[in-house]
Amino acid sequence: MTTIEHPRVDPLDDLPIEEDDVTATELHERLKELVRVGLAWRLGDQALVIGDIFVASGRRQVSPDVLVRFGAHPGERNRYLVDVEGVPDVTIEILSAVNHTTTGLIKQQEKRDLFGAIGVSEHIEIDPLTSTIQVWSSREGLSQSVYVGKEWRSTALHVTFRFDVDGFAATDDDGQVFVEATASLSQFRAERDEAAAERDNAKSERDRAAAERDQAAAERDRAAADRDRAAAERDQAAAERDNVKSQRDEAKSDRDQAAAERDNAAAERDQAAADRDRLRILLERHGIEPG
Secondary structure (H helix, E strand, C coil), rough: CCCCCCCCCCHHHHCCCCCCCHHHHHHHHHHHHHHHHHHHHHHHHHEEECCEEEEEEECCCCCCCEEEEECCCCCCCCCHHHHHCCCCCEEEEEECCHHHHHHHHHHHHHHHHHHHHCCCCCEECCCCCCCCCEEEEECCCEEEEEEECCCCEECCCEEEEEEEEEEEEEECCCCCEEEHHHHHHHHHHHHHHHHHHHHHHHHHHHHEEEEEEHHHHHHHHHHHHHHHHHHHHHHHEEEHHHHHHHHHHHHHHHHHHHHHHHHHHHHHHHHHHHHHHHHHHHHHHHHCCCC
């Protein structure tokens, strides 16, 4: 790579000033701007460093966060035409929470596929959410993952990108830091961990409330079962009382029938005695001695 002399300024004077409040979207935008401006300062006139521009090849186009092309004419463009300006040397994507969704993963793969098809040697994905760097390279027209980790030295850029406990940084081969995002990443991680803790706490509270509702429902079910069992016992007792009453009524009816039969037998005996008396009197009237 030919070195072209160009004015050097303190990168800290040119890089955006970080603010206090950092969200996932703000972190993505800030880190993207830090990398773009830092690389533009680091590479100077040696390369075109441009961001948020469509890279078009044939009828396909995608938009990397940062594009680097050595020897390309400087200046803004509406679109980077591969057929006109050549294959980008490096493309860089700063991932955000959207890239971890189904739609984001599909669109990210579309970018990899096009960069692989046109022959991009280094497609670098920097993920501040997981503090991971993944590098893809074109192999026979296909994009293949060649590195996943926390530190990557780009042979094309002569730049090392690195995540550590303090945050994210980019250094040149002399060890000079020209991109640094420690405060943003540290704050973001703290806010992310706090948000995760709050989500976990909220989930625990929801689970506890659900358990209490389930317990209350179980207690209501038990109370209802107790009431049903008591009602069944009352119904059974009532049925038994009705059965006893029925048995008593049946016994009384039997007794009444037996008494009636006895009265009938007594009446028949009285009738027979009366008949015998009448016969005796009749025989005596006719002078017949009863036998």
